[in-house]
Amino acid sequence: MEKLLVIDGSNLLFQMFYGMPSRIFNKEGKAIHGTLGFMGAFLKIVRMTAPTHVVVLFDGECHNERCDLDAAYKANRPDFSVMPEEETPFSQLPDIYKALDYLKVPYIETTVCETDDIVGAYAKRYGKEMQIVISSFDSDFFQLIDDNVCILRYRGDKTQICDREYLRDKFGIAPEQYADFKSLTGDNADNIKGAGKIGPKTASKLLKEFGTLDALMENAERISQASVRASILNSMERLRINQKLITLDGSAELPFTASELQWQYNGETSSEVLSAVGVK
Numbered sequence: 001m002e003k004l005l006v007i008d009g010s011n012l013l014f015q016m017f018y019g020m021p022s023r024i025f026n027k028e029g030k031a032i033h034g035t036l037g038f039m040g041a042f043l044k045i046v047r048m049t050a051p052t053h054v055v056v057l058f059d060g061e062c063h064n065e066r067c068d069l070d071a072a073y074k075a076n077r078p079d080f081s082v083m084p085e086e087e088t089p090f091s092q093l094p095d096i097y098k099a100l101d102y103l104k105v106p107y108i109e110t111t112v113c114e115t116d117d118i119v120g121a122y123a124k125r126y127g128k129e130m131q132i133v134i135s136s137f138d139s140d141f142f143q144l145i146d147d148n149v150c151i152l153r154y155r156g157d158k159t160q161i162c163d164r165e166y167l168r169d170k171f172g173i174a175p176e177q178y179a180d181f182k183s184l185t186g187d188n189a190d191n192i193k194g195a196g197k198i199g200p201k202t203a204s205k206l207l208k209e210f211g212t213l214d215a216l217m218e219n220a221e222r223i224s225q226a227s228v229r230a231s232i233l234n235s236m237e238r239l240r241i242n243q244k245l246i247t248l249d250g251s252a253e254l255p256f257t258a259s260e261l262q263w264q265y266n267g268e269t270s271s272e273v274l275s276a277v278g279v280k
Helices: 009-019 033-049 065-069 089-103 115-126 137-146 163-169 175-185 200-210 212-217 226-234 238-247 270-276
Strands: 003-008 053-059 107-110 131-135 148-151 158-162
Touching: 003 009, 003 033, 003 115, 003 212, 009 033, 009 089, 009 115, 033 148, 033 270, 053 115, 053 158, 065 131, 065 163, 065 238, 089 107, 089 270, 107 115, 115 131, 115 137, 137 148, 158 163, 163 175, 163 226, 175 200, 175 212, 200 226, 212 238
Parallel strands: 003 053, 003 131, 053 107, 131 148
Antiparallel strands: 148 158
């Protein structure tokens, strides 16, 4: 079966820019540690997964409709506009784009929605006809897992593949329940507030009993534990907003068709690539 590797490019760049042990400069004194880390990780992920198709997606500047639902959404993120450009991960994007161009890897900056929405659209549109590996630490993608879709969390030799079994062992839920699970617990990374007193264990227990968040809210009076029942009843509006913030419905327009994402790795090393494009 063909295999599509979808790289959450911004997620990987941030991981490498802030995760490298020290800043690295080229002979012109230009910082390149994020670029080195990104390309090294990208090629290792390619070797791990052996894809037939590849796309790398980066978050560009655009109006975020989720902020219209909740002004606090991602409001906890750093404000890079007040920082010197050379101190931000985005300063190294031009060199990363040069390297991806050299490898003829399809990539794009999103301009009409979040990267999450396009990743979700690829999983929903092509998940029945090819295997899909989504490389990201964004837990929102757990809701996309199915028999053909998995999440790769890159950590070098400690890289983890997250599938149905992973979700069942870690949270006691199915992928189809993950958006509801996260709606209940909230998400500190995206500054989404969950229902009070509802942690992962309670959320898992509720979804095992009621199946879905909608069924849980419709039958909230039947929740046996008084404090949990009160929390759900008092959080109905919050939970409905959370569902809309978190759910990836697959409706986003795709920037490339599957045929445009066909790609073959020819064994290049990150050092060869970066030397070829004048980064090192």
